[in-house]
Structures are given as C-alpha cells and as structure tokens.
Amino acid sequence: MISLSDYLILSAVIFCIGLVGIFVNRTNIIILLMCVELILVAVNTNFIAFSHFLGNEAGQIFVFFILTVAAAEVAIGLAILTLLFRVKDSISVDVINSLKG
Amino acid sequence: MLSIGKKKMEFDQILFYVFSFWFVVASLAMVFLRNAAKAVLFLILAFFSAASIWILLEAEFLAITLILVYVGAVMVLFLFIIKMLDIDKSALRAKFAGYLPLGLMVAAIVVVEMVMVLGYNQFGLEAVPEPARHAADYSNITVLALQLYTDYVYAFELAAVLLLIAIIAAITLAHRNETNRKSQSVSQQVNVKARDRMRLVLINSKNSGESDD
Incomplete structure (x- = not known):
C-alpha cells in the first residue's frame, strides 16, 4: 500500500528540484517559468493526495483553480517574454535591470 | 525511508515507484539540460508521470485536464515561443555553476526538513489509513x-x-500596430461632415459641351 507520506515526500522532492532550477537558470526566463510550472504540479500533487486520503473533494477543486490561474500566468508571462525579447533582444535575467532594484 | 520491507510489493506500489522515478528523472533533466526545447520535452514527460500518479490517487478528471491543458496547450505554447525567439545558445547558462552550490544546499535543507515533518510517523499508513477504493x-x-x-x-x-x-x-501585450493593414476608424466615420463626402466643382460649360460631341 502507498501511504500519504510517499506522495508528500515525492512532491517535496519535485518542489525542491524546481527550486534548484530557479537558482541555477539565471540566464533563461523560459526555463525559469517552466520551473515554476514544476513547482505548481508538485503542490497540486500534495492537494490531490490529501483530498484522496481525507475523502474530501475540495482539494481537487482547488487544484482545478490552480491549473486555471497557472494557464493564465503562462499566457501573460510568455507575452511579456516576447515583448522583452523584441525590446532587449535577449531573454536573460541579467538584462532586466531597468528598475535598478 | 521505506517502511515496507518484508511484505511483497503490490501492483499499484510498483506503478507508483515507476511513475515517481520518471517524474524525478524528467524534472532533473529539465532543470539541468542546456537546450530549452529538450527541457520542454522532458517537462512534458514529467507532466505525464504526474498525471499517472494523479490517476493512482483517483483524480481522473484532473489528470486528463493536466494532459489536455498543460501538455496540449501550455507546453506547445512554450515550444512555439522557444522556436520563435532566436535565442543565442552559447550565451545561455554561462553562469550555470555559479548558483548551483547555493541552490543545492537550499534544496537539500528543504527536502530534509520536509521529510522530517512528512515522515511515516506523521503521515504513514498507521496515522492516515488508505481509504477504500471507489466502486467501478x-x-x-x-x-x-x-x-x-x-x-x-x-x-x-x-x-x-x-x-x-x-x-x-x-493580446494587448503582444500586439504590434501594423502599418499596412486596412482597418475601420469608428470615430472618423461618426464625425464625418457632408462637405467631406461631396465636393462641388464649377466647370466651364462651354468646354464641356464641345467635348460631348
């Protein structure tokens, strides 16, 4: 039998792989966005595992909304990315320094 | 880490470990590959593995949604953008190793902390028994x-x-004003005056009569 702990540890590992991806991929925003997607899938796996083991469907409905928001986020993010590439001719994180933060 | 050592592995357990293995391998490949297009393909594999694990958790609708929406739409959008933007591959990941030790350290700490919290004492089969499978x-x-x-x-x-x-x-962000496109200007249509439409020109009648013959 697979315990809830197995699912939670799996999603924790995937979450941290996405975290490492954000750390190491400083020069490509596309991969950075993909790492955020990976993190979201890990979190969704957590929600579904708890929903299954506690017998409550609210977790699955929450995942549904997370998927919706993530799809909207990707659409706008990639639109901003094409705009950035048109203006700066690069998609490196290093060129995004207009705000001098 | 595995609490079940003596009992024979059940079939869904084997499936879980196979899908988890490919999930982790595909995620690692996505993070560490240099080529962005290959990274997208490995992310697709990771999403398929995640969908399989969600089906093991009896969340069939969300698993199908993940494949249809993510693999079918979002990942294709990623591939489209990667192929459309001409990215200089040599410049990418130049500083790859710079942040790697810090990232690995943070990730290792987070994993260890989470395993301590989410371990088998708190969320094992004794603490949270597996619910009965639903009927067909x-x-x-x-x-x-x-x-x-x-x-x-x-x-x-x-x-x-x-x-x-x-x-x-x-659409607003990615839209570029086209110069050679015919479009309708509603404000100009509404504000038009009669004298803009028709212009009366006085023509010498004698010259025009001769040309008619």
Missing part, C-alpha cells in the same frame, strides 16, 4: 461538477473572468 460506477467528474456548480460557482465564474482578462492582456 463511481464518477469523479460527477462529484467534482456537483461541488463546482453549487458551492464553488462564484469562484468558478471568477476563474472564467480571470481567463478572459488573461486573453485580453496577452
């Missing part, structure tokens, strides 16, 4: 739809509005 005629979509259209209908409509705003925002 159980419909996951029916259960979700009943809740989605009653308790969560307000959130559902908000999500629809959010998608509409995302469409408008994406």
Whole structure:
C-alpha cells in the first residue's frame, strides 16, 4: 500500500528540484517559468493526495483553480517574454535591470 | 525511508515507484539540460508521470485536464515561443555553476526538513489509513461538477473572468500596430461632415459641351 507520506515526500522532492532550477537558470526566463510550472504540479500533487486520503473533494477543486490561474500566468508571462525579447533582444535575467532594484 | 520491507510489493506500489522515478528523472533533466526545447520535452514527460500518479490517487478528471491543458496547450505554447525567439545558445547558462552550490544546499535543507515533518510517523499508513477504493460506477467528474456548480460557482465564474482578462492582456501585450493593414476608424466615420463626402466643382460649360460631341 502507498501511504500519504510517499506522495508528500515525492512532491517535496519535485518542489525542491524546481527550486534548484530557479537558482541555477539565471540566464533563461523560459526555463525559469517552466520551473515554476514544476513547482505548481508538485503542490497540486500534495492537494490531490490529501483530498484522496481525507475523502474530501475540495482539494481537487482547488487544484482545478490552480491549473486555471497557472494557464493564465503562462499566457501573460510568455507575452511579456516576447515583448522583452523584441525590446532587449535577449531573454536573460541579467538584462532586466531597468528598475535598478 | 521505506517502511515496507518484508511484505511483497503490490501492483499499484510498483506503478507508483515507476511513475515517481520518471517524474524525478524528467524534472532533473529539465532543470539541468542546456537546450530549452529538450527541457520542454522532458517537462512534458514529467507532466505525464504526474498525471499517472494523479490517476493512482483517483483524480481522473484532473489528470486528463493536466494532459489536455498543460501538455496540449501550455507546453506547445512554450515550444512555439522557444522556436520563435532566436535565442543565442552559447550565451545561455554561462553562469550555470555559479548558483548551483547555493541552490543545492537550499534544496537539500528543504527536502530534509520536509521529510522530517512528512515522515511515516506523521503521515504513514498507521496515522492516515488508505481509504477504500471507489466502486467501478463511481464518477469523479460527477462529484467534482456537483461541488463546482453549487458551492464553488462564484469562484468558478471568477476563474472564467480571470481567463478572459488573461486573453485580453496577452493580446494587448503582444500586439504590434501594423502599418499596412486596412482597418475601420469608428470615430472618423461618426464625425464625418457632408462637405467631406461631396465636393462641388464649377466647370466651364462651354468646354464641356464641345467635348460631348
């Protein structure tokens, strides 16, 4: 039998792989966005595992909304990315320094 | 880490470990590959593995949604953008190793902390027993739809509005004004005057009469 702990540890590992991806991929925003997607899938796996083991469907409905928001986020993010590439001719994180933060 | 050593592995357990293995391997490949297009393909493999694990958790509707929406739409959008933008591959990941030790340290600490919290003492089979499998005629979509259209209908409509705003925002951001395109200007059409439409020209009648013959 697979315990809830197995699912939670799996999603924790995937979450941290996405975290490492954000750390190491400083020069490509596309991969950075993909790492955020990976993190979201890990979190969704957590929600579904708890929903299954506690017998409550609210977790699955929450995942549904997370998927919706993530799809909207990707659409706008990639639109901003094409705009950035048109203006700066690069998609490196290093060129995004207009705000001098 | 595995608490079950003596008992024979069941079939769903084997499936879980196979899918988990490919999930982790594909995620690692996505993070550490240099080529962005290959990274997208490995992310697709990771999403398929995640969908398989969700099916093991009896969330069939969300698993199919993940494949249809993510692999079918979002990942294709990623591939399209990667192929459309001409990215200089040599410049990418130049400083790859710079942040790697810090990232690995943070990730290792987070994993160890989470395993300590989420371990088998707190969330093992003794603490949270596995629920009985649903009957064959159980419909996951029916259960979700009943809740989605009653308790969560307000959130559902908000999500629809959010998608509409995302469409408008994406089009507005990526739209470029075309110079050679014929378009309708409503304000000019409304503000037009009669003298703009017809111009009366006085023509010498004698010259025009001769040319008619």
